[in-house]
Amino acid sequence: MTANGILQIALYFVVLVALTRPLGAYMAKVFAGERTWMHRLLRPLEAGVYKVCGIDEAGEQHWTSYAGALLVFSALSLLFTYLLMRIQQWLPMNPQGLGNVGEHLAFNTAASFTTNTNWQSYTPETTMSYLSQMIGLATHNFWSAAAGICVAIAFVRGFARHSMKTLGSFWVDFTRCTVYILLPLAVVGALLLVSQGAIQNFQPYTTAATVEGTAQTIPQGPLASQEAIKMIGTNGGGFTNANSAHPYENPTPFSNFLQMLYIFIIPAGLTYTFGKMVKDTRQGWALFAAMSVLFFAGVAVTYHFEQAGNPNLAKLGIESAATAGQSGGNMEGKEVRYGIANSALFTVITTDASCGAVNNVHDSLTPLGGLVPMINIELGEVVFGGVGSGLYGMLLFAVLAVFIAGLMVGRTPEYLGKKIEQKEVKMVMLAVLVLAFTILGFAGAGANLGTVGSSLGNHGPHGFSEILYAYSSATGNNGSAFAGFNANTPYLDTTMGLAMLFGRFLMLIPLLAAAGSLAQKKLVPVSAGTFPTHGPLFVVLLVGVVVIVGALTFFPALSLGPVVEHFLMHAGRLWS
Amino acid sequence: MKQLLIAIKVTVVMILLTGVAYPLLVTGLAKVFFRHQAEGSLILAHGKIVGSELIGQRFTRPEYFHGRPSAAGKDGYDGLASGGSNLGPTNQALVDRVQADVKKFHEENPAYTGPLPADLVTASGSGLDPHISPASAEAQVARVAAARGVSVEAVRQLVAAQTEGRQFGVLGEPRVNVLKLNLALDQTAPVKK
Numbered sequence: 007m008t009a010n011g012i013l014q015i016a017l018y019f020v021v022l023v024a025l026t027r028p029l030g031a032y033m034a035k036v037f038a039g040e041r042t043w044m045h046r047l048l049r050p051l052e053a054g055v056y057k058v059c060g061i062d063e064a065g066e067q068h069w070t071s072y073a074g075a076l077l078v079f080s081a082l083s084l085l086f087t088y089l090l091m092r093i094q095q096w097l098p099m100n101p102q103g104l105g106n107v108g109e110h111l112a113f114n115t116a117a118s119f120t121t122n123t124n125w126q127s128y129t130p131e132t133t134m135s136y137l138s139q140m141i142g143l144a145t146h147n148f149w150s151a152a153a154g155i156c157v158a159i160a161f162v163r164g165f166a167r168h169s170m171k172t173l174g175s176f177w178v179d180f181t182r183c184t185v186y187i188l189l190p191l192a193v194v195g196a197l198l199l200v201s202q203g204a205i206q207n208f209q210p211y212t213t214a215a216t217v218e219g220t221a222q223t224i225p226q227g228p229l230a231s232q233e234a235i236k237m238i239g240t241n242g243g244g245f246t247n248a249n250s251a252h253p254y255e256n257p258t259p260f261s262n263f264l265q266m267l268y269i270f271i272i273p274a275g276l277t278y279t280f281g282k283m284v285k286d287t288r289q290g291w292a293l294f295a296a297m298s299v300l301f302f303a304g305v306a307v308t309y310h311f312e313q314a315g316n317p318n319l320a321k322l323g324i325e326s327a328a329t330a331g332q333s334g335g336n337m338e339g340k341e342v343r344y345g346i347a348n349s350a351l352f353t354v355i356t357t358d359a360s361c362g363a364v365n366n367v368h369d370s371l372t373p374l375g376g377l378v379p380m381i382n383i384e385l386g387e388v389v390f391g392g393v394g395s396g397l398y399g400m401l402l403f404a405v406l407a408v409f410i411a412g413l414m415v416g417r418t419p420e421y422l423g424k425k426i427e428q429k430e431v432k433m434v435m436l437a438v439l440v441l442a443f444t445i446l447g448f449a450g451a452g453a454n455l456g457t458v459g460s461s462l463g464n465h466g467p468h469g470f471s472e473i474l475y476a477y478s479s480a481t482g483n484n485g486s487a488f489a490g491f492n493a494n495t496p497y498l499d500t501t502m503g504l505a506m507l508f509g510r511f512l513m514l515i516p517l518l519a520a521a522g523s524l525a526q527k528k529l530v531p532v533s534a535g536t537f538p539t540h541g542p543l544f545v546v547l548l549v550g551v552v553v554i555v556g557a558l559t560f561f562p563a564l565s566l567g568p569v570v571e572h573f574l575m576h577a578g579r580l581w582s
Numbered sequence: 583m584k585q586l587l588i589a590i591k592v593t594v595v596m597i598l599l600t601g602v603a604y605p606l607l608v609t610g611l612a613k614v615f616f617r618h619q620a621e622g623s624l625i626l627a628h629g630k631i632v633g634s635e636l637i638g639q640r641f642t643r644p645e646y647f648h649g650r651p652s653a654a655g656k657d658g659y660d661g662l663a664s665g666g667s668n669l670g671p672t673n674q675a676l677v678d679r680v681q682a683d684v685k686k687f688h689e690e691n692p693a694y695t696g697p698l699p700a701d702l703v704t705a706s707g708s709g710l711d712p713h714i715s716p717a718s719a720e721a722q723v724a725r726v727a728a729a730r731g732v733s734v735e736a737v738r739q740l741v742a743a744q745t746e747g748r749q750f751g752v753l754g755e756p757r758v759n760v761l762k763l764n765l766a767l768d769q770t771a772p773v774k775k
Binding site: 010013014017051055058059060061071074075078079082083086129131132140141142144145148149177180181184189192193196197200201202203204205206207208209211212213214215216217218220222223224225226228230231232234235246247248251252253254257258259260262263315316318319322323324325326329330331332333334335336337338339340341342343344345348349364365366367369370371372373463464465466467468471488489490571574575579580581582 | 585586587588589590591592593595596597599600601602604605607608609611612613615616619620621622623624630631632633634635636637638639640641642643646650654659660661662663664665666667668669670671672673674675676677680681684697698699700701703704705706707708709710711712713714715716717718720748749750752753754755756757761764765768
């Protein structure tokens with residue numbers, strides 16, 4: 007690790023902390039329907055959407071209607087994108103004349119973007135027309151993000167309300183989120199990215215006559231508008247195959263800083279929004295603190311092992327230490343402009359959140375450098391996490407933590423003045439188990455199927471890691487990959503598409519059910535026996551619960567992949 | 583049923599808002615304020631496009647600085663096949679490739695005897711990395727100077743002039759844009775025919 011690398015990581019965190027409160031307070035106002043400084047500009051747009059769509063702004067929904075609205079909208083938008091890709095050849099804005107997308111790939115991609123996963127089994131430059139990218143894919147970056155945030159807000163309302171049957175209106179929350187939060191951030195973000203060199207045009211691809219006299223085709227397209235919301239909505243699906251490693255997506259160190267910041271600002275801000283909504287901001291900061299502990303742990307491990315590099319290459323006379331003129335370390339799959347520090351930091355952030363954008367090749371990470379993103383996803387992406395999903399994921403662990411604390415002292419657990427009873431704990435456990443069953447079930451099956459084995463890009467323990475990473479990423483709705491793995495086969499496109507849908511909707515429904523049940527409960531007054539959930543003790547307990555649940559579930563699988571690969575790499579074992 | 587009707591309307595309205603109005607707004611603003619960047623930061627020479635300052639291209643001749651190995655396409659630096667090698671750290675193919683590149687480098691640059699900078703023999707994540715590290719440029723200075731018949735010091739000065747520091751003094755890593763450096767070389771120290 008270098009002093010400058012540590013400085014850059016510290017700078018990132020300081021800016022994140024500084025933005026958490028203002029953005030969090032703003033979001034709390036937006037979802038409460040209060041007036042903000044953006045209303046003068048955007049209120050007509052919000053009101054217009056209600057009018058055209060016939061939405062009752064004052065309407066309220068029971069948790070079943072809230073979930074129903076979300077499911078119907080998701081299904082419709084999935085179908086729309088699927089159909090669009092299947093007929094893109096005959097539609098306009100396709101200057102490269104790209105053909106229609108096949109059925110398995112179109113299903114996988116539509117499921118992927120609807121669930122905020124943005125796994126990409128295809129090479130965008132040679133598969134997707136500008137129209138498909140713009141109205142089929144970039145739109146889902148807004149919608150899946152807004153839907154995730156809505157669920158988080160509804161879940162928090164479960165705690166904030168009492169003796170009520172409703173959780174708010176999905177349509178109103180969805181509209182406000184899109185109009186007041188996502189769109190303004192995206193416009194500003196896209197322009198900042200263009201200023202750094204991200205492209206934004208509708209021209210056909212450029213052919214350049216290179217200095218040495220060959221021809222180079224350079225892709226073009228409406229990239230920056232998709233790029234900004236890809237980060238803000240923790241979606242992660244690239245306009246290009248190389249994703250945020252591509253110089254057009256992420257041209258400079260500053261654009262890289264912005265992208266990393268955009269991944270975390272809404273999830274971080276939501277911890278403050280949560281505190282505001284339950285009328286005790288210390289509760290929000292406690293979650294923030296627990297997330298920060300896990301964040302720094304991940305960064306330290308990945309940065310250390312990536313800087314240490316690959317001993318098998320060091321043997322060939324390659325500098326692995328950082329010097330003034332070069333960054334050393336494991337540079338396979340990394341860009342010079344980011345070096346080791348910014349690549350490691352990006353890797354941790356994108357998997358702490360359910361983003362899945364990558365600015366370096368995860369398949370080429372050192373074994374333990376690559377272990378961290380895998381664990382991050384398997385813990386449920388609760389370290390700031392996906393937009394919305396990070397907050398409700400962490401709240402789910404908070405409920406488990408108070409439940410465990412309650413068991414220890416033999417008292418009915420409470421969280422935020424609500425008794426945590428059988429129904430809530432059942433629903434929370436259901437959500438935790440869906441993740442584990444889907445990842446381990448599919449990965450276990452995949453490891454034993456010849457059809458999956460032939461998709462591997464690397465062999466030995468790294469091959470197993472590729473399968474485990476793929477299903478973790480799909481189920482966790484992350485979307486990053488150990489990309490040597492060819493997932494574009496009918497079996498993998500289909501099973502991974504299903505894993506994405508399970509990982510998204512089988513989590514959301516039990517959560518909304520728990521929220522509905524919580525909202526109906528009465529408030530329990532704080533007493534001497536109440537376990538305070540805003541202090542350091544709770545933070546430690548919460549981190550412990552996240553780590554122990556994750557470790558118990560996934561350690562056996564991880565030890566067969568990255569852990570064993572680490573030791574064999576140092577013993578000089580190679581696989582062909 | 584009412585929910586379904588709302589859902590259909592919301593889908594249509596949101597397609598127009600986030601799929602049409604938003605990208606068009608960004609395109610318009612980008613065109614006004616950052617036209618050069620929005621159109622790909624293309625570099626023109628004698629009225630023809632020679633490339634983009636952001637997209638690396640393949641250099642093999644001794645008189646040019648070479649970029650990093652590229653996994654984009656068969657010959658590397660294929661703009662339609664962006665991506666990395668995806669080779670894991672214990673893959674024999676990775677070690678073989680790096681070994682071959684190290685050998686080739688020493689054959690082409692007999693004057694350089696130090697350890698090789700990591701970026702010079704590893705493939706980038708995009709396959710289109712426009713940069714090399716300053717150390718990787720320094721490792722090639724003697725070869726380029728000899729091929730052009732100019733002094734090592736002159737080439738070194740040009741490299742220094744083309745070296746970008748950390749952005750705002752803090753962010754990222756120091757780097758040299760290979761295409762821009764080679765174009766500058768052709769201007770100031772053209773190859774004698």
